[in-house]
Amino acid sequence: MDAESKLVARIARAFPEKDKGRRDGRLRLGIGDDAAIIAPGGKTDWVLSSDAFLEGVHFLAKSHPPDSVGYKSLVRAASDLAAMGATPRFFLLTLAIPASRTGPWLDGFLRGMSRAARSMNMALLGGDTTKGDAVSISITVLGEIARGRTVTRSGARPGDLIYVSGKLGPAQLGLEILLRSSFRGKILADRSIKDGGAELRRLLRPHLYPTIKLKLGAWLAKHRVASAMMDISDGLSTDLARLCAASRVGAQIRSESIPRVALPGTLASRFKSLKPDPLKMALHSGDDYELLFTVPPRNIKKLIKAPGFSQLTAIGEVTRGKSITLISREGSKKPLKSQGWDPFRS
């Protein structure tokens, strides 16, 4: 178990009241998964999750445009709803902000967040604002789903196939480019940058303005195709271990199957210090918000109707035991260690 998971488990242990909630039927799923579920009495379940987004930890004031901060902080929070199969409805925003940033910076931030909210059809319910030495954002999201249809991390069974949506690594590649770029975030707004500008914008986008897989998540849940699901926010090696731990299973994945990205040759000379290792990025870098899910063999044929089916990749299968194994192109096996994002790693 990684240090963050331990911390979460420790917090959960400090609050045994959650069992009480579960008994009386309101709390369908508490702390420890991507999101919690309450059943307030109607025909649907309501899914809730909170997500922090902090300056100096998740973004840098000098590198990240404020509208990206607003956009991304909401989208990544909602990704936990996608990971349960829920449809986002509402959110609450807690914002600590230095007085000096309440001007144009805040305008940009709200613009980005508003755009994200519109694109996901989410309404702001409320929240809290206060001053802080740096910008600190916490977002609580609420989603809705037909009763009992959520897909948790804990349903994977030996023999299930393991899938990921999209490619893994583009967010990290975008970050590396952003940090090496003299234009920093401005490149996205500044259309006057001609020399490779369009290509740079395309490469920066997954890091600054990620898209999440709401339709896919909802489809997999609605049609009961996935046995377990989560979003990859901290890196495949870390998140696959979490899914396996929750399901009490192991996994075997094939390195050659993992969908990855490389720096386009046309930009190699501009970013000479950037020598990305596509496999390493795909295994260990976070922030892509792709879905990681398992599918029982009997459901594989249904998958063809999934939204974005052509972007789905089977990367391995669920096994008995606890080990997570990476099989190389040559067929050699080695344990896959959790090397994704972990703020509490010592």
Next chain:
Amino acid sequence: MDAESKLVARIARAFPEKDKGRRDGRLRLGIGDDAAIIAPGGKTDWVLSSDAFLEGVHFLAKSHPPDSVGYKSLVRAASDLAAMGATPRFFLLTLAIPASRTGPWLDGFLRGMSRAARSMNMALLGGDTTKGDAVSISITVLGEIARGRTVTRSGARPGDLIYVSGKLGPAQLGLEILLRSSFRGKILADRSIKDGGAELRRLLRPHLYPTIKLKLGAWLAKHRVASAMMDISDGLSTDLARLCAASRVGAQIRSESIPRVALPGTLASRFKSLKPDPLKMALHSGDDYELLFTVPPRNIKKLIKAPGFSQLTAIGEVTRGKSITLISREGSKKPLKSQGWDPFRS
């Protein structure tokens, strides 16, 4: 309108989607009141609110014991539910914390928060943890109430009487004592401090371990006695102005009626630099979490059955117009300016 209210209004304006939620009937009350209300389809409304509690802003690492930080951060968040008349059920915790504080400090924090959760019968739903340079807490609380029974800030009408529960100022007095005390927070745990220790503990408690008025709030809502209500978290002068602005009314309050506290004479020699002005503290200091509510004249006689009725004080009445007036003991009137806690005051 104080700077924080403007900021909230600005955020609300950036998210016109909330009107959509309101139209389809799910969003009963959005941003701008103490809490938001959703109607997920059952027989009750669910009330949600978020609250930030930051080191260096709301508490000091050197002065405040970690269990107070845990206790108070949850209790003050739940106070927004009391202010709507709702019964707390669940909460989500976002916690940013330096690695160095994940040991005994976190244990103490969780102990305090767990105690608060137990005392209010609240279950932790989930949340997020991450590292941070300082401790930064954001809590989202969910409460339940019979459909349509919430009491908002906007129902006060001219002629209604204005009430407060309990006394105003003890939290500020506790803070002043804490900051001047060589024992700091330890005094509460350290029973070996004999010399006036019990009295000091009693005076520190309202600041470190506030109690909130859940029963009173729920009673006022259930019996439809209050026309408007909120909790006093930022100080009477600021919060009364907010209630009046939301209700589009004015107010007249009598300074001699405002329930206040003084430093006990037995402690005056120990805290010579502390010369608290009881009226000033009662008018402008926050953190007491007492309820401020208005009662139409026809409901006054019902009030006698309210929980803690003997602690309720009528401090004035709602008027037409927009001015908030303070009437002195001698009968002179002057405008009451908002001088409570406002993090964004320039």
